[in-house]
Amino acid sequence: MTEFVMVAGAWLGAWAWDEVVPELRAAGHGAHALTLSGLAEKRDAPAGQRTHVQDIVDEVVRRDLRDVVLVGHSYAGIPVGQAAERIGDRLARVVFVDSNVPADGESFASAWWQGPGVLEPVIAANGGFWAPLPAADFAGQGLSDEQIARIVAGATPHPGAALTEPAVLTGSLGALPATYVKCLLDGPDPTDDVAKLLTGERWRLVELDTGHWPMFSRPRELAGILLAAAESAES
Template identity: 75%
Template sequence: MANYVLVAGARLGAWAWDEVVPHLRAAGHGAHPLTLSGLADKRDVPAGQRTHVQDIVDEVDRHDLRDVVLVGHSYAGIPVGQAAERIGGRLARVVFVDSSVPADGESFVSGLPDGRTRAAVTASIAENGGFWPLVPAAHYEGQGLTDEQIARIVTGSTPHPGATLTEAAVLTRPLGELPVTYIQCLLAGAELSADVATLLTSRHWRLVEMDTGHWPMFSQPGELARILA
């Protein structure tokens, strides 16, 4: 059976997968939720983009995992996509969950869709001591989440280390050559980015849609686990 390394997006930690992990393990799979450096219980660990890539590679090495499915949600798609090529033949598949994808020489911020958004994120990091600050509960509304689920996300989140968002990704092979499932969450509203749409033309990539918002590990954990499995 597969070994899933589960990496949540900005401001989140391994705890975000608490309701997904039991479904995967009940199906006989290994499930390894991962907190990236600088977040949650690792909030005091300095981190840049390369640190987050190494965190993922180290998790695979530490447990000597094979048949690995790397799962990256939102921001985490960027380090997951880089780690995928570094674990070589141990990789079975990458799953991007409504996520950004890495492009060689580009960062999370430089990949944002317009200059105003890029400038706002950069300024926010500078104004908050090098961290991307927390967002209010209203940010999560309209995403298929209950009030209790929103409260859990808000109270569990930690400011995100800014260097991980501004340092450039490094890829040594085309991302379209990796075996990938891209999960698009329809309530999130945005169309697929141009780079994802292009990558989905690869014979190695496939698209799955979920009728929920940007945080399916909270809003539809059982359905997300079913798709992953």
């Protein structure tokens, strides 16, 4: 039995996986959706990026999980990638869902697509948090009006330190067994850092014809990709 530990991206909590978890459990696996510190029901907890890495490691250790598939969506790929390194032989595979990936010494903000130094003033102007997106910014991502409304209603401000603290990796990310899920409505090609990782023998690319939030727009298809990733980890 595989144990999936799933972490959603910025502004979201464990609730984002509500339609994926039943699919995984119906297939006979464990499914654990995790809310990171400072978000959703944990919004009052102080948090940074290092805290988020520890949140993930603690979840695995506290539950004594083995054969773990760690799943990181969007921002969460950064702490998930670091946690994967730290859980040792408990790890079966990592799945990055249209996500950022960690680079030693770099942060989410330093690798921001608009360039370094752009996101930090936005965070500072909002009291140290990254404000959730308005409904209009979810257009063109394969989401229904109802799904967009659900995301907007559940989103909470994202703690800024999680976005500005640098990642710490002791080994090569390319050495981890990994699947990268590219959501095509969010851009047809992986970023350059991901493309380089995909040239290695241990990384696989899966494309999904939907937008950046597939746990809402295509939960069954996403669950199928996660199950296939678990099977590849066993082979």
